[in-house]
Amino acid sequence: MDRRExxxxxxxxxxxxxxxxxxxxxxxxxxxxxxxxxxxxxxxxAILSSKQYQMVSGISDVILPESEIVGxxxxxxxxxxxxxxxxxxxxxxxxxxxxxxxxxERELNYHCQQKPNCAQFNHYQSLVSLFFxxxxxxxxxxxxxxxxxxxxxxxxDVYDHYLYKFLLTTRELTLLGYYxxxxxxxxxxxxxxxxxxxxxxxDVTDVDNAWSS
Amino acid sequence: xxxxxxxxxxxxVIGSGMTGGWAAKELTEQGLKVLVLERGRMVExxxxxxTAHQDTWDLPLHGKPSQTDLKQQYKQARSPFLLNQAIKHxxxxxxxxxxxxxxxxxxxxxxxxxxKSLNWGRQCLRLSEQDFDANKRDGHGVDxxxxxxxxxxxYDKVEQYIGVIGELLNLPQLPDGKFLPAMPLNCVxxxxxxxxxxxxxxxTLTIGRVAHLTDEKAVDGQKFEGxxxxxxxxRCMRGCPSGSYxxxxxxxxxxxxxxxxxxxxxxxxxxxxxxxxxxKLATGVKVIDANSLEKLTFKxxxxxxxxxxxxxxxxxxxxxxxxxxxxxxxDSGELGHNLMDHHFQIGARxxxxxxxxxxxxxxxxxxxxxxxxxxxxxxxxxxxxxxxVRGYGFQGYCSRTNWQRGIxxxxxxxxxxxxxxxxxxxxxxxxxxxxCLPYHDNKISLDYQQLDQWGLPRVNFDCQFKENExxxxxxxxAQAVEMLTNAGYDNVTPYEKxxxxxxxxxxxxxxxxxxxxKTSVVNKHNQLHAVAxxxxxxGSFMTSSAYQNPSLTYMAFTAxxxxxxxxxxxxxxxxxx
Numbered sequence: 031m032d033r034r035e036x037x038x039x040x041x042x043x044x045x046x047x048x049x050x051x052x053x054x055x056x057x058x059x060x061x062x063x064x065x066x067x068x069x070x071x072x073x074x075x076a077i078l079s080s081k082q083y084q085m086v087s088g089i090s091d092v093i094l095p096e097s098e099i100v101g102x103x104x105x106x107x108x109x110x111x112x113x114x115x116x117x118x119x120x121x122x123x124x125x126x127x128x129x130x131x132x133x134x135e136r137e138l139n140y141h142c143q144q145k146p147n148c149a150q151f152n153h154y155q156s157l158v159s160l161f162f163x164x165x166x167x168x169x170x171x172x173x174x175x176x177x178x179x180x181x182x183x184x185x186x187d188v189y190d191h192y193l194y195k196f197l198l199t200t201r202e203l204t205l206l207g208y209y210x211x212x213x214x215x216x217x218x219x220x221x222x223x224x225x226x227x228x229x230x231x232x233d234v235t236d237v238d239n240a241w242s243s
Numbered sequence: 244x245x246x247x248x249x250x251x252x253x254x255x256v257i258g259s260g261m262t263g264g265w266a267a268k269e270l271t272e273q274g275l276k277v278l279v280l281e282r283g284r285m286v287e288x289x290x291x292x293x294t295a296h297q298d299t300w301d302l303p304l305h306g307k308p309s310q311t312d313l314k315q316q317y318k319q320a321r322s323p324f325l326l327n328q329a330i331k332h333x334x335x336x337x338x339x340x341x342x343x344x345x346x347x348x349x350x351x352x353x354x355x356x357x358x359k360s361l362n363w364g365r366q367c368l369r370l371s372e373q374d375f376d377a378n379k380r381d382g383h384g385v386d387x388x389x390x391x392x393x394x395x396x397x398y399d400k401v402e403q404y405i406g407v408i409g410e411l412l413n414l415p416q417l418p419d420g421k422f423l424p425a426m427p428l429n430c431v432x433x434x435x436x437x438x439x440x441x442x443x444x445x446x447t448l449t450i451g452r453v454a455h456l457t458d459e460k461a462v463d464g465q466k467f468e469g470x471x472x473x474x475x476x477x478r479c480m481r482g483c484p485s486g487s488y489x490x491x492x493x494x495x496x497x498x499x500x501x502x503x504x505x506x507x508x509x510x511x512x513x514x515x516x517x518x519x520x521x522x523k524l525a526t527g528v529k530v531i532d533a534n535s536l537e538k539l540t541f542k543x544x545x546x547x548x549x550x551x552x553x554x555x556x557x558x559x560x561x562x563x564x565x566x567x568x569x570x571x572x573x574d575s576g577e578l579g580h581n582l583m584d585h586h587f588q589i590g591a592r593x594x595x596x597x598x599x600x601x602x603x604x605x606x607x608x609x610x611x612x613x614x615x616x617x618x619x620x621x622x623x624x625x626x627x628x629x630x631x632v633r634g635y636g637f638q639g640y641c642s643r644t645n646w647q648r649g650i651x652x653x654x655x656x657x658x659x660x661x662x663x664x665x666x667x668x669x670x671x672x673x674x675x676x677x678x679c680l681p682y683h684d685n686k687i688s689l690d691y692q693q694l695d696q697w698g699l700p701r702v703n704f705d706c707q708f709k710e711n712e713x714x715x716x717x718x719x720x721a722q723a724v725e726m727l728t729n730a731g732y733d734n735v736t737p738y739e740k741x742x743x744x745x746x747x748x749x750x751x752x753x754x755x756x757x758x759x760x761k762t763s764v765v766n767k768h769n770q771l772h773a774v775a776x777x778x779x780x781x782g783s784f785m786t787s788s789a790y791q792n793p794s795l796t797y798m799a800f801t802a803x804x805x806x807x808x809x810x811x812x813x814x815x816x817x818x819x820x
Contacts (some may be wrong), residue, residue, distance in 0.1 A: 042401070046443060074293070080805035092655055092656070092658070093655040093656075094655075094659065094660040095656060095657055095660070095661075097657045097660070097661070099660065099664075100660065101660070102660075110305075112303075113304065114304060114307065117304055117309045117311075118304055118307045118308065118309055118312060119310070120308060120310065155769075158655055159655075162652075162654070162655055163653075164651035164653070169652065169653050175594070175649060198653075201655070202650050204651060205646060205647075205649055205663070206305065208660075209303070209645075209646040209663065209664075210299040210300055210305045210306075211300055212298070212300040212301075213720040215298060215299065215300055216298075218664060219664060220604075222604075223296075223298065223476065224474050224476060225474065225604060225606060226474050226475065226477065226605075227475060227604065227605050228426055228427065228475045228603070228604065228605035228606075228607045229603060229604040229605060230427040230428060230429040230430065230603050230607075231430040231433075231601050231602075231603065232602050232603060232604050232668060233600055233601065233602070234599070234600050234601060234602040235600070236602070236604075237602060237604070238665075239664045239665060240643070240645055240664060240665055240666040240667075240668075241604075241606070242298075243299055243645060243646075
């Protein structure tokens with residue numbers, strides 16, 4: 031598949047209405063900026079490339095953004111995700127995640143070229159919205175497809191399969207990293223490591239947030 | 244010959260887990276000098292529980308097993324939760340401890356002092372009169388030579404010592420015990436119990452009967468030495484520093500140690516029980532030091548086999564002699580046969596609308612229980628006939644969902660983040676635990692062509708659930724769905740995973756108890772029929788599995804057998820002198 035074909039393929043597979051000349055024009059118009067230097071926080075990436083790390087971080091920031099309560103990016107959840115992928119996934123799972131990440135990177139480049147002046151967060155926001163804000167039945171189809179072996183995926187769905195492998199894995203690990211982080215576990219949720227008592231029926235208003243896991 | 248190692252004892256106990264601890268306690272407290280041999284490492288109560296106080300974020304990978312773990316413990320990983328970073332160290336490395344499977348059998352093992360008593364499910368359910376009578380009644384297996392009234396006082400003794408919570412129900416199929424105050428049901432569990440009672444006359448719901456302390460003193464007024472009340476952390480399987488649930492490490496082994504008559508030797512793999520043709524008794528055991536490979540022989544007048552079902556049976560099969568060419572005490576040919584385990588991982592789940600303003604405080608370490616309601620003796624002929632014999636019970640859970648409810652969907656943003664900080668909807672689940680019949684062709688054997696690093700044969704499993712279990716499972720699933728539906732809960736969804744023997748970690752029956760030496764391995768006192776000073780009191784002796792979690796029964800029979808053994812020992816002493 032040459033570049034022209036690839037562009038048409040991913041555009042069609044994403045349901046993006048785009049003419050080929052437009053796609054080519056926008057693809058060459060801008061470069062995504064990955065400003066954060068991973069090395070500066072003295073963390074050596076285990077498996078992700080610097081660009082992939084930035085993407086995972088950016089997506090995590092959209093999934094669980096900062097508000098009055100800390101967000102996923104502030105907790106550096108991407109670092110946790112890099113470790114989890116490196117140490118808990120099989121080489122095949124890692125490979126599929128990375129293929130998906132590479133496809134997402136192309137999507138990001140394409141999107142950035144379409145909107146060269148918008149802030150980086152907005153690129154991630156737009157793309158996460160594009161892929162996740164879909165009807166429930168479509169979501170269920172995608173989750174079902176994610177359970178299949180790659181050999182059992184129809185050729186027309188392979189691109190989506192990898193892309194969603196990356197996005198859904200990043201989303202799940204963002205939740206895991208965030209809600210089981212020390213900061214959230216001890217400061218946001220109800221942290222009570224030694225309850226010393228069991229009260230079977232209290233008013234939920236007595237505790238507000240859920241018990242820390 | 245090592246110069247300063249004591250080699251002769253009154254009794255040797257092989258294994259330091261659930262039953263080994265009880266044998267050690269009972270025998271030492273009744274005056275015997277006891278050697279406990281543990282093939283694994285030392286685990287000191289309260290000291291060697293490395294993850295006991297760790298929060299999720301303290302654990303490597305927040306608890307998830309690494310690929311390295313999964314490669315080393317690839318068979319233990321068949322129950323994925325066993326490899327959580329909080330508890331993986333309680334389970335063996337499968338590369339170091341291989342076994343063979345003619346048919347898949349999930350053999351979960353922990354080689355350390357305390358064995359599986361450190362990470363058991365803690366359910367303590369008595370077998371009933373109809374369980375001890377079942378084989379005789381429907382012709383499966385052989386008859387138990389023991390009835391409920393024989394073992395009831397020993398259930399009393401064990402329950403009071405280990406501390407078991409529960410409600411008195413007066414059910415013939417699940418006798419009441421000597422209970423500590425029950426842990427209370429939460430709002431939705433109370434609702435389900437009420438609805439069950441309305442919809443059914445033959446079933447009820449109660450809190451699980453588990454070996455946890457809810458009082459400082461036992462029913463008989465005795466203190467639980469060195470143990471204190473449950474703190475509702477629900478981190479039991481990591482080892483409990485306050486000894487709030489029963490383990491050998493927290494309870495029976497310290498009691499044995501306090502007598503001054505206990506010697507505990509770790510890293511000691513028993514390779515053979517030595518038999519003397521003249522006396523027709525065992526004289527002791529041969530031991531391989533797991534680390535140095537040094538070989539030792541220890542002598543005693545009484546041997547208690549408490550190494551766990553498969554390990555004990557393997558040891559007996561390995562202990563071949565001219566008199567017993569097929570394994571010690573194996574005149575019947577039944578040694579290694581009749582392997583059973585409970586079948587489970589089948590049931591249903593549902594969402595519970597309402598109760599949104601209700602929650603709970605504390606992590607209660609037990610769910611609820613629905614006792615057996617199928618094929619009961621007290622049921623009259625109006626009950627529809629079923630296409631299976633025996634029965635099952637349900638263990639259940641009911642709680643508000645946590646942040647993980649957000650995984651299987653695609654929302655994102657501030658609202659997602661903040662909503663997942665709140666308790667989610669209530670969810671209820673039922674898991675059936677069913678009886679497995681004893682089948683002669685469900686068995687283990689030894690493969691002498693493949694030896695482990697200590698030169699001992701590998702165990703081979705050839706075991707499967709059969710038609711009765713399959714028919715029972717269909718009913719388990721249907722009844723779980725029906726009960727949740729009748730309760731009016733939403734999105735009732737059945738579930739069923741493949742039933743694999745071993746998965747429930749209740750393996751039992753391979754040295755069964757019976758009246759007749761021609762058809763069974765041990766007698767009603769847990770003695771090998773043909774070798775009176777060898778007692779088998781772990782799960783090997785079980786003649787039928789019933790549906791109940793078995794550890795309480797193992798402990799009760801161990802205490803009873805120990806009392807018998809002490810009498811035997813004393814009479815031997817009288818004879819000699």
